[in-house]
Amino acid sequence: MKNFKLIILFLISFCFVPTNTFGQNAKKVKYADAKGVYISEKKFNECLIAGYPTQTIVEDGITVHFLSQNFIVGQLTQVENEQVRLMIEKIVGYDIDRNKAIGIHLYKKNDKKLQHDIKYKRYWRWIKKNPKSIEGFLIGYKNSGIVPDPGKHVYVDTYNFFYNTFFNISELDYNHVVFKQDGTFKLYHGNYDILGAIDGAFYK
16 A cells, blocks of 8 residues: 555656656757758758758757758859850750740759659740740759650750859759850759749749
8 A cells, every 4th residue: 555655646647747858859850941941841841852051050948950941143244144055955966045044953863853844844844925025945964864755855965065164163963054045044953843943944
């Protein structure tokens, strides 16, 4: 009976221990997107796989891992803009109207991502609806194993011009760049939605 009373007292005291006592050593971790909006850990990890850069801030005992913008905006000189367009024409094998913007999507290997983008109906529908303003190309790196297929907008950069010029610090399998008519461009690193890349270059 005495032992039973001791057990009851122990259980009562255990139940009324302040909850913060157990959390004193627990670290609070949160995840946020590039705009500072909190997202789930699962969504955060998906973006890591896609190639988003991250930063971490620790303040008031809370650790916040947040995504940074995974794009870079730049400006080509008139000469550089012309050189880039001449190189694109050399890769695809035909002249491109200087009044058109150009979307270049780069792949280091022939995989499901490339096959998905070849069949991406919404993207190619958007390109066809704007024939006077933009063209889009799926381009493999020199040693990607990708076979050119102009009918599917697939080409190979045998010079590795785009990698060496714009993405030589990127270790990711996919990269994107959109060149506008005036020489401004926007680079995207990682497994980015190609329609989002085009849309983001024009409207964001």
